[in-house]
Amino acid sequence: MNGPRRPRRTCGTALLLAAMTALTATAACGAPAGPDRAARPAPGASAATPPASLEGVWRMDGYGTLVTIKDRSLRTYETTTISCLPGSVTGTRSDSPDGHGRSVFTVPDSAPITVTPTGPGRARLSIEDSVGRRGLHRIGALPDRCRKRPPHDPRTVFDVFWKTFAENYPFFHAKKIDWPAVRDRYRPRITAKTTDDELFAVLRKMIEPLHDAHTRVIAGPDQWFAGRRPGTVLPTRESTARIDKAIAANLGPGITQRRWAQGNLSYVDLPGRIGYFRVSQFADYTEKGDYAGDVAELDRALDSVFTKARTQGPTALRGLIVDVRLNGGGADPLGLRIASRLTDRPYLAYSKRARNNPHEPGGFTTPQPRQVRPHRGPVYTGPIAVLTGRLTISAGETFTQSLMGRSPSPTRIGENTQGVFSDILDRALPNGWTFGLPNEEFLTADGHTFDGPGIPPAIPTPVFTDEELTARRDSALTRARAYLSQRAHGDSDQTDTKRTGGDRPPSPTP
Numbered sequence: 445m446n447g448p449r450r451p452r453r454t455c456g457t458a459l460l461l462a463a464m465t466a467l468t469a470t471a472a473c474g475a476p477a478g479p480d481r482a483a484r485p486a487p488g489a490s491a492a493t494p495p496a497s498l499e500g501v502w503r504m505d506g507y508g509t510l511v512t513i514k515d516r517s518l519r520t521y522e523t524t525t526i527s528c529l530p531g532s533v534t535g536t537r538s539d540s541p542d543g544h545g546r547s548v549f550t551v552p553d554s555a556p557i558t559v560t561p562t563g564p565g566r567a568r569l570s571i572e573d574s575v576g577r578r579g580l581h582r583i584g585a586l587p588d589r590c591r592k593r594p595p596h597d598p599r600t601v602f603d604v605f606w607k608t609f610a611e612n613y614p615f616f617h618a619k620k621i622d623w624p625a626v627r628d629r630y631r632p633r634i635t636a637k638t639t640d641d642e643l644f645a646v647l648r649k650m651i652e653p654l655h656d657a658h659t660r661v662i663a664g665p666d667q668w669f670a671g672r673r674p675g676t677v678l679p680t681r682e683s684t685a686r687i688d689k690a691i692a693a694n695l696g697p698g699i700t701q702r703r704w705a706q707g708n709l710s711y712v713d714l715p716g717r718i719g720y721f722r723v724s725q726f727a728d729y730t731e732k733g734d735y736a737g738d739v740a741e742l743d744r745a746l747d748s749v750f751t752k753a754r755t756q757g758p759t760a761l762r763g764l765i766v767d768v769r770l771n772g773g774g775a776d777p778l779g780l781r782i783a784s785r786l787t788d789r790p791y792l793a794y795s796k797r798a799r800n801n802p803h804e805p806g807g808f809t810t811p812q813p814r815q816v817r818p819h820r821g822p823v824y825t826g827p828i829a830v831l832t833g834r835l836t837i838s839a840g841e842t843f844t845q846s847l848m849g850r851s852p853s854p855t856r857i858g859e860n861t862q863g864v865f866s867d868i869l870d871r872a873l874p875n876g877w878t879f880g881l882p883n884e885e886f887l888t889a890d891g892h893t894f895d896g897p898g899i900p901p902a903i904p905t906p907v908f909t910d911e912e913l914t915a916r917r918d919s920a921l922t923r924a925r926a927y928l929s930q931r932a933h934g935d936s937d938q939t940d941t942k943r944t945g946g947d948r949p950p951s952p953t954p
Contacts, residue, residue: 793816
């Protein structure tokens, strides 16, 4: 957990969202599309067995986090093998536990947290706006170091920063980074007299070679760094306006998109019974910005788009373009809600696991599979073209991954996505600074992840290059329209199939 805060609108996501709207970075987190509404008694317990109490101290599987529950309050502690700091998450239980002992805690500026006992000394924690459950194991008491104010000198700050990455970051081997060597290089430069500017510069240099958009360090509103994959050009207000104009020009004259969710969702019917659905992020669909409001607004939009007329009979769409090329992420479950409108049968979206052994980089929690389940209502089951690019980030990528098991499989057009899927482990440093890093993998059915290189397209095309925007050209959108038109008329696209091997991506990162 650290972070049952808004899941993936993070500094990695701020790579896009902050750049697009001149916002500063916000937070991160992770768990299922909602609380565990069908919680069952612990194995072997009868309906008359009193539920186990949640009072006490709990160690979370993975995430380097302790959770304390006392009376009506929940709070977290951020731990490594050398440190323990009060976490940023505090929750308050508004109602009594239900008959199974399950408690729901409200969290300021975040989605509710549900904690459910699952057996003697065991419980599970879920966060409403995130995917996955987190195992909890009861321990006797908080470690002594959690009760003491930690030193905040530069060397302690460095050590906590380095150790947190050492114990939680999953991708050092894949990225060929020798993290102990990073410590050996930079630790001697830090002394009691190291200035804040010097310390910030060192922390930035340590993580910059990871090229990971879900890594960050924040020393203040005007002093923060978020990683990015090489070649990523951050959008500006000006470039975003140019992108919008290029898309509009290639949709066609006189075509007006219908918009929802403060402009983050839009749809238009194109000639030839092809639909165009653009998703700019998976968060902040209402002014209030709460997850329940996001769900309601998304469902309102989806009900308007995926009508009976567009999904059945002679007026049904012959093809659908889903555009996530400029998508800064948000809440993964919202992506799964969209995917549920695009299938009439359940299938595996992905499995999620977290690094779970501070001494063993290959130690992870048991992967938790997540299914796409068909919506109870009109669903679209025809051909789909998904437009992606390197500004398809975080929840935009998990959404793209969630469509890969669909039948028929969508055809991806454009460029590789950014390559960051994990929720962000949001952490504090002893001097009051904050930082973040990924600690999870989103796995395919055969156990691979696209972290790093991103999900590749089947049909590569330029995406929002200066040349394209200057000419108000949108090759990916044009290619998608042509591809779906050919499919609608029963024509196979032999050229692209031979060139790319169909929609099968190159082997992802093990």
